Amino acid sequence: MHTSMVRSNQAIAKPSLAIFAILTLVLSLLANKAEAIPAFNRQTGQNCVACHAGGQFPELTPYGRLFKLTGYTIGERALPISAMAVASYSKVANTAKSDDPAGDFQKNNRAILATASLLLGGKLTDNIGAFAQVTYDPYATQDANGNFHGHSNADNIDIRYADRFITDKRDLIVGLSANNNPSVSDPWNTAAAWMQYVPVPSPTSSRFIDGNAPYPGYGAGGNIAGLSAYAYWNQTIYVELGGYGSSRGLTRFMSAGIAAADNTRLQGINPYWRLAYNREWGAHSLMVGTSGMVARAYDDPLDTTDSGTIHKFTDLGVDAQYQYLLDPHAVTAQFAYMRNHVRYSSASLADPAAPFFDSTGSATLANINATDTNHVLRAKVSYVYQAKYGGALGFFNLTGTTNTANQTAGYDATGTLTKTDGAASNLSGNPATRGVTLEAFWMPIQYLRIGVQYTAYSRFNGASTNYDGFGRNARDNNTLFLYTWLAY
């Protein structure tokens, strides 16, 4: 039984890989013929490597940071439209330890068109520029018959007003950013909105790829509406202060395509801050920074009548990025740590019964926590040669408080083990997840990146073995992920 399953998987793997290869070839031919080029490239007429470190979009070079902070206004007005598409292939190490492989590992071992985005970006006036992305997910929903349906929604949006007061002795860049994702306005790639950037496919076979492994992030999430003011002094000190509220009314476009029930509803204006020190010497640049956000969100986005249903996130991060950029070498080292604290709403704590029982089914587990605190750490080193061949090694470690409310596996009232989140179910109520990702990529032309990632887990959902109560081990989630990413 097991052997035949492995065989059939291999039988599928070959044609799928062939399709992936063909798709990659077609995309690269398309790109070679394409006269259209990315909007920012058209605007400045420069090659991708001018702004993106070693050509690995979206990581910015020192010049790319200045391009962004001056409001995308360098250059001349040009057709402000670009597009990108990602084809991918995911293969989870162990798909046998699952009671529902079809649901747990959708599209496993298959090449798929993962996502596609339309990007609007560029200079509008001498002081105003924008970057806005609409993303299409071909696997957004699945109907009762198992068929997938696509959906588009607003992705990152950053509309800027910037001015620069510069002489031969001092330099001050100031600006405003209207955006929909805290830290999307940031010019460093260790910012929460940017550290994870390889697009993540929706099918569950990609649930363990690096992009879905722990990354620092703000509790309030994206698709909210914010305005931040920033200043960058002598390319040394960067300060940004912002406030975020719900995306609705005039700012509803910032969450366009997101259903009301999935749209974060915040109470009032919620502060975001960022402070960074930057230094450049020779081919080196270093940034050390901190950032944070406090946000009050309603438990139910559809019911904002009761302030007792508000939970509060307090997130505090420290990050650092080092770059060595001297053609043909590009070395980047990144570090980001974030402490995420959440205080649950009084309404949710009023009835603090845990969702599961002890193994006899006779008594509920200990009461749920009033607060939870998680710590996320990410470190990554990458090297790109000739803006063509690259490799990276990443490490992630998430630790946090144990909370019975966060269990998605446990015993029901009859003492039977159950789970609610398939192969990613959590028996311990602890989030601890740790692992490494190895990546190699190739950029045959500047608009195309072909990459392979292997993510290996030593811990998942609080345990290295049997984390779901059904015998699934952390290493069973190790995943091979191939992607072809075209942007033009």
Added chain:
Amino acid sequence: MKSATLALAAMAAIVSVGCANPERSRDVANPAVPATTMALQVCSNCHGMTGNSVSPNFPNLAGQTEAYFVAQLNGFRSHGRRDPAGYEYMWGLSRSLTDEQIKGLAAYYAAQSPVAQAIEGDRGRLEAGKVIFVSGVADKGVPACSTCHGPEGKGNATFPRVAGQHADYLIKQLLVFQRTDERPEGSIMKTVAHDLTPQNMQDVAGYLQAMPGL
């Protein structure tokens, strides 16, 4: 819907009026933007506010001769100069500059003071570089750099200033001259660089970067 229409109308109004701000503009296609503004708002991002760049990826422009500077920007604009660093970074930015702006930029950088660069590497190698600069490589028929670039390496008309230039940049350009025809306006350097060994290039580039410190 109404609010979206209003927002669109406001956006259209802003774009059509243009909000031109030539004194602090980063528009490289607006002839009204003064050269000094261009130098500070755009060029400084890589070449530094006074033409002294931080990263050796980008050449120092402070104290560069005006004639050489104008010839290079004309070369980028017309795609005559097509070494990778040239077309990747400079073709686009120079494509719409006016002759007047190019002249103004040349004057701006010629008037800037070069900052002393780090003296890197072994003394002996720097001395070897000095010999090449002052006397050339006699047995290979390589002429002395100083003949055209001046005894202090400050350049002369279309012969560029090389003193205080980043060694990495100098080596890369010597390789461009030696191995390619990507800088036809500098074809004289093809002959000069023809017989330079990689060690020769490193030595002379190290010495030039250190000038006038040595």
